[in-house]
Amino acid sequence: xxxxxxxxxxxGNWKMHKNRGEAKALAEAIAKGVKGEKDLPIVVLFxxxxxxxxVGDVVKDTSVNLGAQNMDHHDSGAFTGExxxxxLLDVGVEYVLIGHSERRQFFGETNASVNLKLKxxxxxxxxxxVCVGESLDERENNLTDAVVRRQVGAALxxxxxxxxxxxxxxxxxxxxxxxxxxxEATEANRVCALIRATINDVFRSEExxxxxxxxxxxxxxxxxxxxxxxxxxQSDLDGALVGGASLTADEFLxxxxxxxxxxxxxxxx
Ligand code: PEP
Numbered sequence: 001x002x003x004x005x006x007x008x009x010x011x012g013n014w015k016m017h018k019n020r021g022e023a024k025a026l027a028e029a030i031a032k033g034v035k036g037e038k039d040l041p042i043v044v045l046f047x048x049x050x051x052x053x054x055v056g057d058v059v060k061d062t063s064v065n066l067g068a069q070n071m072d073h074h075d076s077g078a079f080t081g082e083x084x085x086x087x088l089l090d091v092g093v094e095y096v097l098i099g100h101s102e103r104r105q106f107f108g109e110t111n112a113s114v115n116l117k118l119k120x121x122x123x124x125x126x127x128x129x130v131c132v133g134e135s136l137d138e139r140e141n142n143l144t145d146a147v148v149r150r151q152v153g154a155a156l157x158x159x160x161x162x163x164x165x166x167x168x169x170x171x172x173x174x175x176x177x178x179x180x181x182x183x184e185a186t187e188a189n190r191v192c193a194l195i196r197a198t199i200n201d202v203f204r205s206e207e208x209x210x211x212x213x214x215x216x217x218x219x220x221x222x223x224x225x226x227x228x229x230x231x232x233x234q235s236d237l238d239g240a241l242v243g244g245a246s247l248t249a250d251e252f253l254x255x256x257x258x259x260x261x262x263x264x265x266x267x268x269x
Contacts, residue, residue, distance in 0.1 A: 044095045132169065192236040
């Protein structure tokens with residue numbers, strides 16, 4: 001039974017898909033689909049940079065939130081091709097993905113750069129969604145736990161407990177992203193619990209409640225309407241970061257509805 005006190009989140013990572021017209025239409029369909037609904041999860045859309053403003057205009061004054069897929073950690077400067085935290089804030093962005101596996105795999109993102117970006121996001125009041133997860137090779141060599149612990153520990157280096165109020169972590173096994181192969185729900189839950197325990201180890205304090213217990217941890221990796229219910233039933237899994245199935249309202253809205261049902265069930269307990 002997932003802790004009802006933790007926020008439930010359904011987030012859509014549109015990756016390098018959707019021109020402005022397509023992004024506008026999809027954001028409108030999602031905003032319309034959740035309009036007037038109660039007990040919603042936090043819904044966040046991560047469009048490509050070229051459509052962030054467009055989607056921001058659509059979701060302003062709705063229950064849908066705006067995110068960006070990446071950022072640089074500097075405030076400004078000679079960093080061609082990069083976008084800074086103040087620039088994201090300027091166009092109304094609230095959430096930012098940090099360390100998505102595609103950034104790690106193809107664009108040289110490292111645990112050290114994830115840490116710099118996380119610190120910059122928090123400094124500027126952006127809500128970070130830090131992505132961690134093992135590759136297929138690492139899983140096959142029984143390195144999942146070590147890799148995930150290392151990624152989480154490195155991301156959180158030099159932070160204080162008080163910095164973590166808006167932190168969200170996404171467990172995204174690389175082998176499950178965009179492959180149609182979903183990590184079994186109970187195994188995803190086990191790794192989410194490990195992430196929570198790792199956060200608690202990093203910030204162990206006798207005075208305060210374990211901070212990891214209040215941090216939402218999402219699962220990502222080929223989440224679909226047919227997989228979400230079992231995933232949301234897990235005790236340490238507080239939502240989903242969704243790629244492919246976030247690209248149409250027909251697939252994304254049912255994920256939001258499933259989370260809404262889950263929230264309603266948790267309230268009744
Ligand atoms: C992602 O992009 O973070 C993701 C999990 O993609 P998909 O749902 O397509 O596997």
